[in-house]
Amino acid sequence: MDRPSQSERLQDALREIEERLAIPQPARTRVLLELHADLEDLSRLYREQGLPADVAEKRALESLDLSPAALAGLAAVHANPVRRVLDRLSAQARGRIERAALAVVMLSAVGLVLPLVTSGKIFRAAGPFLWPTLALCLLALAVGLIKLYQLYVVQDHTPRRVQGQLHTPLALAAVQVGCGFAGMYGHFFLAYLRSRSAPDESTVHLTRALLGSAGLLTIALLGALISALIWFLAANKAAAIERHEAALRFPRRDASRTVPTAPRQ
């Protein structure tokens, strides 16, 4: 990607904004990239209206609301506690060894569950609660794979595009696990109802409830792990794109020093 031409004015303005932003990385870089994209869009608009380049930049800076309140609002969006946690979480698989370990974890999980899944019986045992769990799993996989396609193949590095739907697979993974636990309680509740009508068979109902719960939770956890893995890949790619963009757009800063980088093992 070519380095975008930008004036000293824009760079100075962004540097001044960065000093006013008291938020941690990588949210700070993310805010700056978003502001930069907005300024470039406005500047392009004014240039298309016939204004000279330097006037267009000046007009763009004046048009964009860069007041402390506006910056605080922007910072709140990018540096809220949830996103901070997600940033920290996604950073955990940035080193080679961590990635390898993550792959081993996935392979162990798949190796553990695959013989059960291939027999097909586990799906029948999981009961009616299987379907919402499977639907969530498939949705998470679809969203995650689309996101990976955008990041790796389409390579649209617009800040909003990069961040859009980035965390959805992880959220869906969490809901899958929740669905699995809800299904477990559902199984036990059904077993309770059946045992009430046929007390002599309560042991059988309880055993079947345990079997269904174990099967359901196994599927839910495996689906959640796979979804989380896709999210790891996407989130790390997004972070790499942001680092790359920051290095291109703010050349006088050493962007790599302010972006959380996994220590090399």
Next chain:
Amino acid sequence: MLYLIRVCGPSGWGLLIVTVLALVFIVRALSRRQPRDPEAAPGTDTGHAYARHSILFWGAMAAVLGFLSQCAAVYTALTTILSAEALSQAAVQRGFAESFIPSFWGFGVLVVCALVWLGLALANRRPRTHRRQAATLAMIAAALIAGQGCSSGDRPAAAITDGVWLGRAGGDEFYFEITANPAEGFGGVVHSLSAGKKYGEMAISHARWEDPQLELIMGATQVTYRGQVDLARGRVRGALHYADGTSRDMELRRADPDQVPGLRARPRPAPGEPLYAYRSPADRNDGWTTASVEDVGFARSEIEGLVTAVIDGQAGVLHSLLVVRDGRLVLEEYFHGYGPDDLHRLASVTKSVASLLVGLALDQGRIRDLDVPVFSFFPQHDDLRTAAWERVTLRHLLTMSMGLDWSDEEAGRLHGTGEAFFRLVLARRISGEPGTTWRYVSANVNLLAGVLRQATGRQADEFARQHLFTPLGIERFDWSWGAQDGYRAMDGSLQLRPRDMAKLGQLVLDEGRWQESQIVSAAWIRESTGLRIPTGEPIGGYGYLWWVGSIQAPTGPEPVVLANGFGSQFIAAFPEQHLVLVSTGGNDDNGKHFALAPLVGRYLLGAGSSR
């Protein structure tokens, strides 16, 4: 640790790697190898924070993987349980307990990681005066939990059927091997060892296991072991209870059967190695000519099949197996820690040796003939002499047909020698016509000690040394057990080396000749090993203290002259095959005394091996 990995299945290695990674991050965070970036803006996520959060992350990964493992394990176990026709309660309990292990492992790692993470977070945020205390407290808590987890991991609550349980009594070791079968419940076997040699085994006819109570009943000996089991520590505190009401404290400890010398017939071979590969016997300069099995017409595969079956336990507990053909020793194998220099008790094979000694005394004219009344050899007990006893001759003694009125219990139990014992026997009433009915009574045979002493002027062991063992080149023997008043027990206390036992077999096969010397007359060998009286036993009839019968081979019954000692002590001479087979063993209490016979028929006398 290996136990934990095995129990956790495919996820075990994943859990191990995640645990190691979490530990690496803990060490990194504690050692502060990642310096804080001095140029980083406030709130920047530097190396410290990264390492700290990594601890928590990998702890959480361990918990997730552990929980997934438990779900899969519970599912698998329940599927098996629901489809099983019969269930072992112990197996269910064990499976249920083991299903929690990956979860405990994973969540244990998470708790330790969380405490370390908390300690580090506190250390970074609190005023300096409190940092060290807060961090120290969190670290101590984490270390305690990790230590507890590791110690319980090292002592897994394995099942009662895992490994073997070692108990000691005197110089002996008893290894209780408990097995479980969902259909039949618990059972097993007790291995008896001394000085690295397994001298016997007995079946656990019934076992009851209701944690922590364990009861093992050895029906053959009417001994019961009762104890309290501590599976986590691999220990059972209890006692052996005998049929006569006495008991003996015995603590059992879990042991690895593959690490106990002599417990298995042979050490487990390396992967890919055969259980047994044939090799010719060593030349020990003891009078034997050795050869390869092919040299005497055996197929190597048949011999290897025979020995492999023995190692596999199909013949029970064998200590040695030797084969001689055409006068050449072609197979010599030892098992369960025994070796060629070990003297082995011959049990009732001693009786057949006594027969040879009687033959020698006859050959030397020290005994006139076999029709001499037994009482004529016991002038010191003339006060017991009766008219009925006058009809009881040496021939009747040698054919076990004296007609004494022993009860069945006495016939099986009574052993001994010496003047008092002779009186005990000679005082018995004659209830049957001598020479008509065969009845196996070891006590009667012991009269031969007095017969030989009176006839030769020497005790049996001295007479044997001079006229039998020395000419055969048998330098070591022991006949001391049970001796009384200088008399030897003639029914079963002689000890010989297996190679020397084979010489006795060859002597019989060659009608009393050993190499170039006629040691016992051919007439006596022919007479004593001929059928003299039927026994009604499956093995065949009886000669003069030799069994005379046949062993079933693929080609039909194969005639055999057999010295037969309790526990699989055999000297078997197959005249038509010109073959001698010797075995020693410890099959006294396991019901496998004759388990070797079908193997011999199949492999040694099989179509591929016979001529």
